Amino acid sequence: MAMPDVVLSVENLTKHFTARGSLLRRSPHVVRALDGVSFDLRASETLGIVGESGCGKSTLARTIVGLERPTAGRVTLRGEDVHAARGRDLRVLRRRVQIVLQDPYTSLNPRRTVRDLLLQPFEIHRDLLPRARREARIDELVELVGLNPDHLDRYPFQFSGGQRQRIGIARALALEPEVIVCDEPVSALDVSIQAQVVNLFQRLQRELGLSYVFIAHDLSVVRHISDRIGVMYLGKMAELGDRTDVYDTPRHPYTSALLSAVPVPDPALRGTRSRRLLEGDPPSPVDPPSGCRFRTRCWKAQDVCATTEPPLTAPDPREQAFACHFPMTQPATTAS
Amino acid sequence: MTETLLDGPTTDVRAPVLSVRDLSVEFDTRDGALPALQGVSLDVHAGRTLALLGESGSGKSVTAQTVMGLLDPPGRVTGGSVLFRGADLLTASAEERRRVSGEEIAIVFQDALSSLNPVFTVGEQIAELLRVRRGMGRRAAAARAVELLERVRIPAPADRARDYPHQFSGGMRQRVMIALALALEPTVLIADEPTTALDVTVQAQIMDLILDLQRELDMGLVLITHDLGVVAEVADTVAVMYAGRIVEQGTVHELFAAPAHPYTRGLLRSIPRVDREDDTLWAIPGTPPSLLGRAPGCAFAPRCDAVVERCTVERPALVDPEPLSPGTRRLSACHRREEVLHGHA
Numbered sequence: 001m002a003m004p005d006v007v008l009s010v011e012n013l014t015k016h017f018t019a020r021g022s023l024l025r026r027s028p029h030v031v032r033a034l035d036g037v038s039f040d041l042r043a044s045e046t047l048g049i050v051g052e053s054g055c056g057k058s059t060l061a062r063t064i065v066g067l068e069r070p071t072a073g074r075v076t077l078r079g080e081d082v083h084a085a086r087g088r089d090l091r092v093l094r095r096r097v098q099i100v101l102q103d104p105y106t107s108l109n110p111r112r113t114v115r116d117l118l119l120q121p122f123e124i125h126r127d128l129l130p131r132a133r134r135e136a137r138i139d140e141l142v143e144l145v146g147l148n149p150d151h152l153d154r155y156p157f158q159f160s161g162g163q164r165q166r167i168g169i170a171r172a173l174a175l176e177p178e179v180i181v182c183d184e185p186v187s188a189l190d191v192s193i194q195a196q197v198v199n200l201f202q203r204l205q206r207e208l209g210l211s212y213v214f215i216a217h218d219l220s221v222v223r224h225i226s227d228r229i230g231v232m233y234l235g236k237m238a239e240l241g242d243r244t245d246v247y248d249t250p251r252h253p254y255t256s257a258l259l260s261a262v263p264v265p266d267p268a269l270r271g272t273r274s275r276r277l278l279e280g281d282p283p284s285p286v287d288p289p290s291g292c293r294f295r296t297r298c299w300k301a302q303d304v305c306a307t308t309e310p311p312l313t314a315p316d317p318r319e320q321a322f323a324c325h326f327p328m329t330q331p332a333t334t335a336s
Numbered sequence: 337m338t339e340t341l342l343d344g345p346t347t348d349v350r351a352p353v354l355s356v357r358d359l360s361v362e363f364d365t366r367d368g369a370l371p372a373l374q375g376v377s378l379d380v381h382a383g384r385t386l387a388l389l390g391e392s393g394s395g396k397s398v399t400a401q402t403v404m405g406l407l408d409p410p411g412r413v414t415g416g417s418v419l420f421r422g423a424d425l426l427t428a429s430a431e432e433r434r435r436v437s438g439e440e441i442a443i444v445f446q447d448a449l450s451s452l453n454p455v456f457t458v459g460e461q462i463a464e465l466l467r468v469r470r471g472m473g474r475r476a477a478a479a480r481a482v483e484l485l486e487r488v489r490i491p492a493p494a495d496r497a498r499d500y501p502h503q504f505s506g507g508m509r510q511r512v513m514i515a516l517a518l519a520l521e522p523t524v525l526i527a528d529e530p531t532t533a534l535d536v537t538v539q540a541q542i543m544d545l546i547l548d549l550q551r552e553l554d555m556g557l558v559l560i561t562h563d564l565g566v567v568a569e570v571a572d573t574v575a576v577m578y579a580g581r582i583v584e585q586g587t588v589h590e591l592f593a594a595p596a597h598p599y600t601r602g603l604l605r606s607i608p609r610v611d612r613e614d615d616t617l618w619a620i621p622g623t624p625p626s627l628l629g630r631a632p633g634c635a636f637a638p639r640c641d642a643v644v645e646r647c648t649v650e651r652p653a654l655v656d657p658e659p660l661s662p663g664t665r666r667l668s669a670c671h672r673r674e675e676v677l678h679g680h681a
């Protein structure tokens with residue numbers, strides 16, 4: 001049974017794409033983009049998702065919000081199956097889980113003014129708010145995300161990247177969702193603007209009690225904004241737990257290598273951090289390695305890693321879950 | 337290595353191989369002349385790394401393009417010089433210009449796919465360069481191309497030489513770009529956001545590769561980036577750009593330890609860290625300014641937390657505050673540079 005404060009539950013979520021044959025590959029093949037991912041998202045919590053390009057983060061995001069139908073597994077919002085719903089139920093469920101995308105430049109229709117863009121959700125969900133009250137709600141939204149209300153009749157191209165992301169957020173908030181899935185929401189922004197938008201996400205969470213699934217490839221931003229963090233590799237969850245556990249004492253070799261590659265903005269620490277360079281790129285999700293999917297790049301791999309897939313478990317329930325036969329050992333004493 | 341030097345912001349005693357002096361560039365636009373660079377000066381030393389740090393639109397790529405002779409209309413140089421070993425490339429003969437910017441100074445761009453030719457194999461592209469520039473024979477050039485691919489650690493280089501650019505992953509393609517840039521063993525390598533679109537794992541591989549090759553060839557490296565982490569890990573000196581000017585310059589250790597410009601300070605405070613947890617993130621308010629129709633004072637004034645009245649009327653020059661330690665000088669274009677440097681503003 002799910003814990004009472006679980007808002008969104010992802011169970012064994014799987015999405016396989018069948019891609020047509022190409023010049024190089026004659027027969028159709030199956031891209032195992034997402035292969036049995038499970039987690040719970042609690043109320044007012046941020047779950048960060050990290051992992052290399054192609055590991056399935058966007059597929060996870062799109063499947064959670066119902067833009068893709070899962071091949072297997074399910075997503076439940078307070079116990080209701082998001083993909084089984086039909087008609088009115090479906091619309092209500094959709095409303096309660098919104099998505100914010102990476103690219104503020106392409107996710108907004110260029111021919112509509114900000115006002116139109118913000119009115120649109122109410123036209124799709126007509127029963128939510130009577131027409132007469134919609135304009136007032138838009139003023140509220142604009143204020144909430146820190147946009148200038150005088151700019152409501154402008155078009156997206158007249159805004160900077162950061163402002164466009166605020167428009168995207170206002171749109172996601174229009175229908176008062178409980179969960180927002182954010183797929184690389186600050187990746188296209190400049191450093192100084194990124195901090196503004198991260199702070200906006202955090203303020204909105206405090207004020208509105210939102211829960212976030214926050215996907216980003218910037219591991220520093222994810223640590224900052226998340227309560228818990230999931231590390232994905234080739235369509236699977238490699239490690240999942242509290243942010244401090246995952247980042248300070250990673251147990252999965254992949255997490256450890258990934259974190260060690262992140263540059264720290266302090267030249268005084270140069271040469272003091274141990275780094276493990278991962279060779280090459282992740283293998284193709286069309287033909288993932290047997291057993292543990294990380295084994296082709298793992299320096300700890302043994303024979304069993306090729307034959308037996310390690311399950312995602314938490315040997316100590318107070319600590320993070322990880323999927324590895326030979327996990328990184330924790331430091332015996334906690335240094336500094 | 338470090339000696340007292342009174343004529344420049346770096347600590348290197350060797351003369352710079354590349355010097356940009358007071359460079360100004362404008363673009364003619366429908367709305368008037370856009371001053372993309374306004375008096376930019378930089379020194380690049382053999383074997384050392386200068387990081388050019390700034391947000392998008394600050395002028396990093398225009399600087400690189402101008403140095404490389406790649407600035408096309410509507411862009412035009414309105415002042416300054418680009419000195420390679422003391423000789424100004426902006427007034428050099430077309431032939432000398434071509435020689436230097438092909439053989440002595442090379443560039444690697446962020447977007448390797450659009451800078452490689454899609455209809456030739458990567459082996460052909462490298463070999464072609466060697467034939468044209470070095471007069472190598474077909475067979476020798478092809479063999480050398482494979483060697484270069486091996487040197488940038490592309491697995492199975494002889495096979496991969498026969499592949500087309502689109503058959504490579506982003507990281508592998510960036511290695512191909514680096515192999516091309518290094519084919520002629522340049523004196524200076526300009527890397528314009530070489531890892532921005534890549535995963536951290538691949539970024540670490542590529543930066544390692546660039547630094548190894550830099551050591552091997554004693555190259556001067558200009559690393560253009562907006563990533564403060566990368567700068568902290570690899571740069572010797574840093575130049576921070578804002579709105580077409582360099583606003584702060586110094587050694588990486590000094591600049592990170594005690595910034596002397598409020599913009600640098602704001603940037604350093606606004607990035608979260610992977611190795612610790614901070615509750616709130618400082619955010620520089622506002623957005624980068626439009627370069628058109630700029631007000632007379634400091635370009636950063638509308639966003640600055642240390643702004644005073646003088647800032648909106650008088651543009652601060654890039655001059656040094658009190659020396660922090662013998663042999664080093666810091667440049668900061670801020671009226672309150674000393675107060676900022678010492679944490680009093």
Ligand SMILES: Nc1ncnc2c1ncn2[C@@H]1O[C@H](COP(=O)(O)OP(=O)(O)OP(=O)(O)O)[C@@H](O)[C@H]1O
Pocket residue numbers: 017018019031032033051052053054055056057058059060217285
């Ligand atoms: N519609 C599709 N048809 C076929 N394959 C797909 C489709 N969508 C995604 N994939 C593949 O599924 C895998 C996971 O893709 P996804 O976009 O989820 O990755 P990601 O983790 O979001 O990567 P990035 O960090 O680059 O955004 C990739 O191999 C991708 O090429």
Ligand SMILES: Nc1ncnc2c1ncn2[C@@H]1O[C@H](COP(=O)(O)OP(=O)(O)O)[C@@H](O)[C@H]1O
Pocket residue numbers: 363365370372390391392393394395396397398399409410411627
């Ligand atoms: N071809 C061009 N035409 C007009 N303006 C340009 C052109 N190229 C660059 N600019 C302008 O010059 C300024 C600096 O750009 P750039 O050097 O590309 O910035 P970055 O620091 O992001 O590399 C920006 O205001 C940009 O819009």
Ligand code: SF4
Pocket residue numbers: 252253254292293294295296298299300301302305310323324325326327
């Ligand atoms: S299960 Fe084996 S291959 Fe996989 S991460 Fe652990 S040690 Fe490495």
Ligand code: SF4
Pocket residue numbers: 597598599634635636637638640641642643644647652669670671672673
């Ligand atoms: S000159 Fe004034 S406005 Fe500009 S950075 Fe310094 S204190 Fe801020």
Ligand SMILES: [Mg+2]
Pocket residue numbers: 057058059183
């Ligand atoms: Mg994605």
Ligand SMILES: [Mg+2]
Pocket residue numbers: 396397398528
């Ligand atoms: Mg650029």
